[in-house]
Amino acid sequence: MGYKIKTESVVPYKYLCKWRLLDTNEGNNPIVKVAGVSGEYILNEVASEIWLLMDGRRTIRDIASIISKKYEEVSISEVEKDIIEFLDQFEQKDVIIIDYNSLFPYKKLNAIREDKDE
Amino acid sequence: MNKSADAVLIVPPSPYPGMSMLFPSLTTTDPLGIGYLISYLKKKGINKVYGLNLYNGLKNINRFSEYIKRKKTKVVGFSTMTENYNNGIRLARIVKNILPSTTVVMGGPHVTFTDEETLLESCVDVVVRHEGEITFYELLDCILGGRCDLSKVDGITYKENNQIVKNKHRNFIKNLDVLPFPERNLPDIDGILMKLKEITPSRNVVITTRGCPGGCKFCAATAMSGGTYRMRSVEDVIEECNYISSLSKNNEIFFGDDTITANVGRLMTLLKYLRKGKIKWAAESRVDVITPELAKEIVKAGCIGLQFGVESGDQRVLDRMGKGITLVQVENAIKYVIDAGLNPVSVACSFMIGIPGDTRKSVKKTLKFIKYLQDKYGIAAVVGITVPYPGTYIWRFPEKSGILRIVEQSYERFSVDNPVMDLENLTHEEIRALYYDYVVESIHHPTRYQKSLFQHFHKGKGNYYGEIQKIYFE
Numbered sequence: 001m002g003y004k005i006k007t008e009s010v011v012p013y014k015y016l017c018k019w020r021l022l023d024t025n026e027g028n029n030p031i032v033k034v035a036g037v038s039g040e041y042i043l044n045e046v047a048s049e050i051w052l053l054m055d056g057r058r059t060i061r062d063i064a065s066i067i068s069k070k071y072e073e074v075s076i077s078e079v080e081k082d083i084i085e086f087l088d089q090f091e092q093k094d095v096i097i098i099d100y101n102s103l104f105p106y107k108k109l110n111a112i113r114e115d116k117d118e
Numbered sequence: 119m120n121k122s123a124d125a126v127l128i129v130p131p132s133p134y135p136g137m138s139m140l141f142p143s144l145t146t147t148d149p150l151g152i153g154y155l156i157s158y159l160k161k162k163g164i165n166k167v168y169g170l171n172l173y174n175g176l177k178n179i180n181r182f183s184e185y186i187k188r189k190k191t192k193v194v195g196f197s198t199m200t201e202n203y204n205n206g207i208r209l210a211r212i213v214k215n216i217l218p219s220t221t222v223v224m225g226g227p228h229v230t231f232t233d234e235e236t237l238l239e240s241c242v243d244v245v246v247r248h249e250g251e252i253t254f255y256e257l258l259d260c261i262l263g264g265r266c267d268l269s270k271v272d273g274i275t276y277k278e279n280n281q282i283v284k285n286k287h288r289n290f291i292k293n294l295d296v297l298p299f300p301e302r303n304l305p306d307i308d309g310i311l312m313k314l315k316e317i318t319p320s321r322n323v324v325i326t327t328r329g330c331p332g333g334c335k336f337c338a339a340t341a342m343s344g345g346t347y348r349m350r351s352v353e354d355v356i357e358e359c360n361y362i363s364s365l366s367k368n369n370e371i372f373f374g375d376d377t378i379t380a381n382v383g384r385l386m387t388l389l390k391y392l393r394k395g396k397i398k399w400a401a402e403s404r405v406d407v408i409t410p411e412l413a414k415e416i417v418k419a420g421c422i423g424l425q426f427g428v429e430s431g432d433q434r435v436l437d438r439m440g441k442g443i444t445l446v447q448v449e450n451a452i453k454y455v456i457d458a459g460l461n462p463v464s465v466a467c468s469f470m471i472g473i474p475g476d477t478r479k480s481v482k483k484t485l486k487f488i489k490y491l492q493d494k495y496g497i498a499a500v501v502g503i504t505v506p507y508p509g510t511y512i513w514r515f516p517e518k519s520g521i522l523r524i525v526e527q528s529y530e531r532f533s534v535d536n537p538v539m540d541l542e543n544l545t546h547e548e549i550r551a552l553y554y555d556y557v558v559e560s561i562h563h564p565t566r567y568q569k570s571l572f573q574h575f576h577k578g579k580g581n582y583y584g585e586i587q588k589i590y591f592e
Contacts (some may be wrong), residue, residue, distance in 0.1 A: 016136040018535065020554035021547050035558050056133075056530065102133035102205055103529060104175045106590050109139070112583045 005098070007060040007080050012087050013100035014054060015107060036095035037111045047086050056100050060084065123191040124166040125159070125258055127152040128196055129304075130205035131172045133530045138174040138314070139586055146311060146320035147173055150374070151197045151226060151250070153300030161298045163257060169304035172209075175590070177308040182209070185307060186216050193261055195223040195246075195254065199506050200532045203228045203236075210241040221261055225250045227342050227528070231508035233275035237282050244268070244276040248342060251297060253288050290343065294328060294350040295543060298359050302365075317582075319368035326355045326388065330376040332404075333440045336429070336473060338509030339376040341474065347380055356391045363397060370422065373401035379461040381408055398422045400464070405451035406443050413454035423464035424455055425500070431487025432480035435473050440511075445487065452495050461517050462496035470504045471556070472537050472549035474520040476506045481544075481552050502534030503553055506552070559588040 017036035032048040034041045043051055046067075053063045064079040071079075090096045097107040129149045132138065138145040152169050159167045168189065176182055186194070194213045196206040210222045225246035229236045233245040246253050253273035260266040268276050273288030291297070305311065314320075327350065329343030363369040378401045385407075392399065393415075400423030416424070428448050430436050436443060448467070456462050461591050469488055471481050488499045506512045512519040516539075525546050526538035534552070537546035544552075 013135060015491065016140065018554045018557045020551040023551075024322065033554070035554065040558065055528075057528070081526075097135055100135065103131045103179065104177045105131075105133055105135040105137075105141055106175060107136070108587055108591055109583070112587055 005060065007064065007084075010060050010098060011056060011058065011100045012060060012063075012083075012096055012098050013056040014099040016049075016109075017094060017095040019051070032049075034090075034095050036093060037109065038093045038095070041090075041093065041095070044092050046082065047090075050083055050086055054096070056102065060087070096098055122166070123168050123189040124164055124262055124583055125193040125195060126170065126186070126189055126191045127155055127195045127197065127208065127347050127396065128170045128206075128454060129173050130196055130202045130209055131174070131176050132202050133205055134201060134533055134543075139583070139590060141175070142314045142586060143318045143320050146314050146318070147323050147372075148300070148304065148320070149173065149197065149301040150300045150323060150325060151172035152195070153302055153304065154297060155195070155197075155250055155305075156301040157298040159255055159258065161302075162255050162259075164255070164262070169301060170306065171304040171311060172306050174306060174311055174314065175308070176209075176306070177590075179212070179312070181307050183212060183216060186213055189357075190217065191220060193221045193223060193258055196226050197223065197226040197250075199226060199230045200505075200529050202530075204530045205526065207239055207241065210239070214241040223254070223257065225254065226430060227338055228508055231338070231513075232284050233284065237275060237277055244274050247273050247275060248288065249290060252291065285346075290328070290346050290348065292348060294348055295354045299361060302362075310589055314586065317585055317589075319366065321372040322362045322366055322368060322370065323372050323374040324355065324358055324362065325374050326350050326378060327375045327380070331380055332377065333511075334427075334442075335439045335511035336428075336470070336504055336506075338344050338507050341509040343376070349381060349384055349472070352384070352391050353386045355388065356395065359392075359397050359399075360395065369397060371397055371399040373399060375401070377402065377404055379403045379407045382412065385412075386415065392419040396420070396534050400424065402427065403451075404443065405447045408447075408454050409450035410457070413451075413460075416455065417458040417460055421460065422462065423466070425466040425468060426451060428467045430473055430476070430480065431469070431484035432476075435475045435480050435484075438475040439473060449491070452491060452497055456495055456497075463498055465495070465513045466498040466500050467491060468500040468502070470502055470534075471553050472539065472541065472544060472546075473504045474539070474541055476504075476541060476549075477543040478548065478552070481549075485552075501553070501556060503537050503549060504539070505532050505534060506539055507532065541587045 017034050019032055019034040022031040022033055029045045030048055032043045032051045053066060058082060060083055064076045064083055068074055068076045068079045087098050091098050092110055094109050094111050145503055149171050156167050156169050178549045196210060198206040213222055221243045222241055223244045223246055224236055224242050229245045230247045233247055236242055236245050258273045260271055272286055275284045329347045330339040331347045333340060358372050398420050405426050429441055433445055452465055469484055491497055492499060520542040522540040524539055532538055537549040540546050
């Protein structure tokens, strides 16, 4: 990513994508399937959990705090590291915006080349 | 030079991620609500009134603050729908912070039905309910005059001594021809809007009527207009169309009426006039008024696109929602307009998934009906999720409508791709899944219309979106 994220203030959010929960047996953790401009993805359990917590209001710290409380043996900073890794990966795929600002909700799409061609 | 203002009217940004970068021609249309207010105020002699169209985003909040400081305005008005209401509140707080004595007014379809809730926000002083031209003028006249008695301004709700006061309803404007043409090309703060318009001309929207006589339970138009239907004179409409065509590179008009076809006699007169000019136009229509004869007249009059609100492929759901159409009428209307010469890809039918009363089976019926219409006629389908917007019957009477609960508390998330209701027979996650599967199926098996949309997104194909991206991030 090349810069340090202020996890206490940065709000990640879903970007230009559709998503759904996969049908799972009762009692299982939900699994999320996402379709964005770069393709379709099935998230693992932890990524799905992060996905469901990204509501455009919670900061990375908020999300980390919720997950850390659930899995008591993991610290917030460790969870934050995992979240940032996930966010970075899915930001590249254009299905999330890391620093969502409702007044200017835009990011550069990696799927779009800016150079002139044809 | 004194740059202070009597009033600044603002459309707040849409919070929807990325929307304006993908569909700029739809999101850069002129906001006619504040456009009409500004032109009406100027007609009444209040000239120091400015508009800001921030719908496509506000990148630089400091520049917004500086603008407000510079204008030293006595009144700031925000016109919002449900999705950008929260952003309106965010900007209203900034305004109050900078100019504490400025009166902050909110108007538009959302706050018309949530006036008391809106006034719980300390940054909002007055809510203008329903159509705003005369109400806002009287309010402004009252405030600028310095001896303001808000109790005499019909159509507002306001705060007085920590109490919320709701004045009596203002009658709707009967003769719409008294309104001047709305002010257009309102700027934004960052200069993005005008650059977007340069590379993609936005739709020129003209409103020829106000209100809707229909009773669709998922739509707020009837409540917004009190069930009235008022029409501008055909001469006035044509004059505005010609005026717009003379100004714009794009001479296509979109008639943005709730329903332009409610009075067929008047529609025929309008078509007669349109036929004489060179204006190309599109509009929304109801299927139940389309006859083979009317379809021919519509196409002869320069129509290049029609959108029909179909909503469901299940007659039971349509009846329950008070839509007042049949599936046979839907197919007939499509057939008639295509036979009359309209390009099938310009015939769009809109549908909803997750209508109160929907079941898994009824949604499947809707999706099957869409596929049938697309395969047989090659039309475009626009599919979204039902949203219980304030003012709709389903919002006012959720239990009677079959809504178990609203699962989303933030108005920002009320959008047609995000389910916010659990229904009697479908949870919001089931609705989301049905919608997702439809969208993904469309991507894998696109219709001709969808192919034309998707081709823009392929990497390396032209640089249209690259240019848009540059505008946003340069």
